Amino acid sequence: MNLRIPGPTPLPPAVRQAMVEAIPGHRSKAFEQLLADVTRQLKPIFGTEGDVLVLTGSGTGGLEAAAANVLSPGDTVLSVTIGSFGERFAEDAEAFGAAVTRLDFPRGQAADPDAVAAKLQATPGATALLLTHCETSTGVVNDLAGIIAAARRVQPSLTVVVDAVSSLAGMPMRADEWGCDVVVTASQKALMAPAGLALVAVTPRGWEAVERAKMPRYYWDFRRARKFAARSQTPYTPAINALQGLQAGLSLIMAEGLEAVYARHARLAKQVRDGLRELGFRLVADERVASPTITAAWVPEGLSANALVSLLEDRYQVYLTGGHAKDKTIRIAHMGWVSEDDINRALAAIAVATRELQGGGA
Numbered sequence: 357m358n359l360r361i362p363g364p365t366p367l368p369p370a371v372r373q374a375m376v377e378a379i380p381g382h383r384s385k386a387f388e389q390l391l392a393d394v395t396r397q398l399k400p401i402f403g404t405e406g407d408v409l410v411l412t413g414s415g416t417g418g419l420e421a422a423a424a425n426v427l428s429p430g431d432t433v434l435s436v437t438i439g440s441f442g443e444r445f446a447e448d449a450e451a452f453g454a455a456v457t458r459l460d461f462p463r464g465q466a467a468d469p470d471a472v473a474a475k476l477q478a479t480p481g482a483t484a485l486l487l488t489h490c491e492t493s494t495g496v497v498n499d500l501a502g503i504i505a506a507a508r509r510v511q512p513s514l515t516v517v518v519d520a521v522s523s524l525a526g527m528p529m530r531a532d533e534w535g536c537d538v539v540v541t542a543s544q545k546a547l548m549a550p551a552g553l554a555l556v557a558v559t560p561r562g563w564e565a566v567e568r569a570k571m572p573r574y575y576w577d578f579r580r581a582r583k584f585a586a587r588s589q590t591p592y593t594p595a596i597n598a599l600q601g602l603q604a605g606l607s608l609i610m611a612e613g614l615e616a617v618y619a620r621h622a623r624l625a626k627q628v629r630d631g632l633r634e635l636g637f638r639l640v641a642d643e644r645v646a647s648p649t650i651t652a653a654w655v656p657e658g659l660s661a662n663a664l665v666s667l668l669e670d671r672y673q674v675y676l677t678g679g680h681a682k683d684k685t686i687r688i689a690h691m692g693w694v695s696e697d698d699i700n701r702a703l704a705a706i707a708v709a710t711r712e713l714q715g716g717g718a
């Protein structure tokens with residue numbers, strides 16, 4: 357099986373093994389060591405010396421938690437949208453009663469820092485900026501450092517909240533250096549761990565926003581999570597076996613070395629892009645902003661993306677997914693536990709299946 361969807365991603369044997377080990381109670385010393393170790397290993401991946409909270413939920417849960425913890429009802433929020441995950445984040449903040457203004461960029465492109473600054477100029481009283489690091493629907497990476505610097509020149513007190521669900525551990529993230537205040541990721545993407553955990557970095561400026569915020573919150577309350585995290589515990593029962601898997605995934609990442617992990621992702625992304633172009637696919641993302649973790653591509657003229665995805669699944673056990681343009685785009689994930697051989701096999705299957713659908717036979 358070749359699971360090439362953007363989460364859940366394949367689990368290394370050591371991660372699967374860790375998940376079936378005996379489960380410590382969440383008030384035990386063994387659990388405290390587990391949570392402390394996971395938190396410690398996550399900090400350099402987030403690029404923060406601030407706090408990292410481990411919450412039980414999916415990535416969307418983490419984003420909702422961020423919205424509930426840094427916003428107040430009626431707050432003016434600028435949401436920069438370059439695809440469907442940016443749109444989801446905007447809707448989430450809206451559902452909680454924020455007044456969301458959107459700045460949308462064409463699919464396949466990254467956000468332009470100057471345009472973000474201009475939009476902020478035209479949005480007086482904005483308290484928060486919602487950004488996507490890697491937009492999974494199009495395979496585009498935003499220049500967070502550039503966008504945040506431009507935004508803060510207009511509105512220095514902005515709270516910057518970043519969706520880093522499909523980027524973290526697949527490409528560099530420097531939350532402190534770039535000025536991200538709250539950064540959200542999930543366990544089931546590049547971290548090579550099972551679904552079930554939302555991981556949230558909160559910097560000192562992020563905490564100031566948390567203290568000011570007036571949204572109702574209980575389960576997701578960062579203040580209570582921080583109080584428990586100080587003694588390496590969580591307020592409520594966490595997904596303990598997911599945490600055991602995450603610890604094993606982090607150990608593999610640290611053993612390979614963060615820079616080597618990022619270089620592997622960049623190398624495999626290029627392999628995917630080159631391979632798809634060779635087969636007559638056109639890439640959705642502008643090459644300069646193409647993601648190291650996920651690639652979206654237009655299928656060759658006349659081909660059905662849905663038919664290709666289902667043929668690959670049925671006949672070759674290669675699992676892709678559709679993209680933002682229905683039946684015209686596919687996406688291939690190359691995040692987490694993935695090798696050159698996995699990509700070679702996926703590309704070979706895509707080549708045969710494409711030929712077959714084009715009438716050339718298998």
Ligand SMILES: *Cc1c(COP(=O)(O)O)cnc(C)c1O
Nearest residue numbers: 414415416441492519521522542
């Ligand atoms: C996967 C993903 C999410 C969260 O998805 P969940 O299914 O809720 O874990 C959010 N944002 C991006 C960019 C993603 O890729």
